[in-house]
Amino acid sequence: MGTLKNEYLGNLRTEGLHIPSGNKIITDAPVDNMGKGEAFSPTDLMTFSLSACMMTIMGQVADREKIDMSGLKTDITKVMAANPRRVAEIHISFAWPNLVLSDKQKTMLINAARTCPVAQSIHPDIKLEVTFNLY
Template structure:
């Protein structure tokens, strides 16, 4: 898989994903035009939505209602080095899942993005012309 993220001036970048163009920018108070989410916001949205997709699949198979389901993600920054230092995810379902709670949490913890965070990929950064 491959994606080329293009610089579009100011602090704006565009990431093409299949038939979509994701605009990434900085807020006004960080010299951006606020035309899209910041990279950390995209990261958090990626984690939350990935968990949501996995939980949704489990719920559909188990006959658990999902209308009104929401994934609330809170995060805090850390320093030395700058990074997201803490993430808390709250999965809100429209009904009590009873004995299935442990299984649902296990499913959520095995989404692709969660696994990637916990099993750090090798990242190689190169500079080219």
Template sequence: MADFVVHYEGGLRCHVAHPDNGAVLVMDASQELGGRGENFSPSDMLSVSLGGCVLSIMAMAGRVAGLELAGATATVTKEMGNAPRRITRMAVTVAVPGVFDAAQRRRLETAAQACPVHTALGIDAPIRIIWQD
């Protein structure tokens, strides 16, 4: 288990250092909300985490089946709402180069749906994962 300590710097900016490797992430509120907008916002980071998780879990399932997914992309669309400010919808469009039979595609789609970030988001914002042909 890892503890991530997020530090507020002021000016609607936060940073966190990874406890194991020291990698640093900086987050800003968007300019429309009065932040600097120079880095990803926290809700952007959630979108990035979702896309990275979907691809990673698919790649793990693909590796077991002997499938190479290098060059795959996940385009995450995030829609924001107000009152309260929140993510109202997310969609992940996955594009994987290559040709897959029905069983291989089903394996990859099932893996995508099992992404831990996706399953942890028990929020009132349906997340669609779309396979791009």
């Protein structure tokens, strides 16, 4: 048995279930692709997963190095291509106001983000633009 299930609900909407926790997530096709745009689209989840994975791996390094991760945020922009319809670019901007880090700590956190499993799984044709505003 897998750890995830997904069910098509109709009207270009799905409901995913994380079996171990019982948590659910809804996806909706975006308005520009015949959907209602009332929930994350599958491609939104893809780009969000990249950001979440980066933050998670950074968090592991931060825990080890005794760095408080509170306040770390990202802004994510997805750029779609038309033919074929696909994610062409992902722009992620990290912001962490009022942070004091050594250059070594910044390098460790940036390297952790860039080498997370989702980042390593992104097709090389997708342009990744990641900005780290680690003050």
